Amino acid sequence: MTKSQLIWLVIFAVGAVNYAARLSFIAFFARREMPPLLAEALKHVPAAMLTAIVVPAVVFAAPGKLDIGFANPKLIAAVAAGIVAWRGRNPLLTIGIGMVVLWLVQYVVG
Amino acid sequence: MRKHFSRSAFTEGVRDMLPAVVGMFPFGIVCGVGAISAGASPLAALAMSLIMFSGAAQIIAAQLIAAGAPFAVIVLSCFVVSLRFLMYSAALAPYLRPLDHRWRNLIAFLLTDQAFAAAIHKFRAADDLKQSASYFLGGGAVLWLMWQLATLAGILLGSVIPPAWQLEFVVPLCFLSLLAPLVRDRPTLVVIIAAAVSAIALDSMPMRLSMICAGLLGIGAGVIADRIGVGRD
Numbered sequence: 235m236t237k238s239q240l241i242w243l244v245i246f247a248v249g250a251v252n253y254a255a256r257l258s259f260i261a262f263f264a265r266r267e268m269p270p271l272l273a274e275a276l277k278h279v280p281a282a283m284l285t286a287i288v289v290p291a292v293v294f295a296a297p298g299k300l301d302i303g304f305a306n307p308k309l310i311a312a313v314a315a316g317i318v319a320w321r322g323r324n325p326l327l328t329i330g331i332g333m334v335v336l337w338l339v340q341y342v343v344g
Numbered sequence: 345m346r347k348h349f350s351r352s353a354f355t356e357g358v359r360d361m362l363p364a365v366v367g368m369f370p371f372g373i374v375c376g377v378g379a380i381s382a383g384a385s386p387l388a389a390l391a392m393s394l395i396m397f398s399g400a401a402q403i404i405a406a407q408l409i410a411a412g413a414p415f416a417v418i419v420l421s422c423f424v425v426s427l428r429f430l431m432y433s434a435a436l437a438p439y440l441r442p443l444d445h446r447w448r449n450l451i452a453f454l455l456t457d458q459a460f461a462a463a464i465h466k467f468r469a470a471d472d473l474k475q476s477a478s479y480f481l482g483g484g485a486v487l488w489l490m491w492q493l494a495t496l497a498g499i500l501l502g503s504v505i506p507p508a509w510q511l512e513f514v515v516p517l518c519f520l521s522l523l524a525p526l527v528r529d530r531p532t533l534v535v536i537i538a539a540a541v542s543a544i545a546l547d548s549m550p551m552r553l554s555m556i557c558a559g560l561l562g563i564g565a566g567v568i569a570d571r572i573g574v575g576r577d
Contacts, residue, residue: 282562319524
């Protein structure tokens with residue numbers, strides 16, 4: 235198999251796997267009742283997955299290098315943005331403050 | 345399809361997604377650049393975004409192709425990072441039941457972290473499915489379109505956005521702005537703490553399994569908190 239063939243094979247295989255994962259339960263529960271415990275658990279998906287995505291992106295300075303101190307610009311920026319988000323609930327302001335704090339702290343630290 | 349389409353909700357979905365697009369664009373460029381440097385032709389690099397449509401999977405696939413990994417390893421690794429789609433699919437499923445299969449197929453195709461996170465509260469809050477489905481479609485469509493343009497920019501122009509700008513940090517900030525309003529009750533706080541601690545503790549797991557495991561542990565902690573009545577008077 236040439237590299238080009240491998241790449242095209244990967245594209246279609248992963249594309250199919252991704253689409254199957256995305257459609258899976260949407261299709262499965264289209265005609266079936268969902269068990270109550272599952273419905274109860276799924277309520278927590280947004281909070282759990284958003285946390286699982288955001289936290290590593292903020293607390294790791296480099297892959298595997300945990301940095302939860304004042305010298306980590308991403309952490310300071312995320313804390314500032316988190317406060318804005320929690321109080322004001324304005325996404326644009328949250329993102330704006332977060333980026334400005336990130337750039338400022340980076341300028342000061344770096 | 346038309347029965348459930350609202351133009352105003354679609355437009356609102358597009359508009360609300362624009363900040364996220366700013367953060368997603370540098371990722372799309374990285375995916376385009378990464379695919380080319382892994383040896384993909386420009387057409388194949390674009391096809392990755394058109395067909396796979398998942399930044400995390402595309403970056404991993406490009407890295408593994410460049411490293412000469414076998415086909416099965418590449419597909420399995422991509423499947424692991426796509427496990428979270430199973431959860432999003434299940435969480436959306438109850439709301440989509442009244443829609444016909446074309447709507448469901450389209451929503452599934454456009455299901456991403458951003459589109460899910462932005463729209464799930466609409467599905468929960470609104471009893472008008474027409475509004476929430478159209479809102480999802482608007483956000484999902486603009487993400488898909490801009491993802492293709494970003495990949496194309498990476499393929500044709502290379503890394504045009506200076507890495508020092510750290511524009512990709514907009515992505516976690518977007519998620520943060522969606523996460524903060526969820527902190528309304530104690531069980532949700534338990535979910536967030538459990539998922540955060542797990543995500544840090546499990547970070548060394550292979551194939552980025554830590555993300556899905558931290559998510560599952562957070563959900564488990566939330567169910568327990570609900571059961572034992574944390575935060576109830």
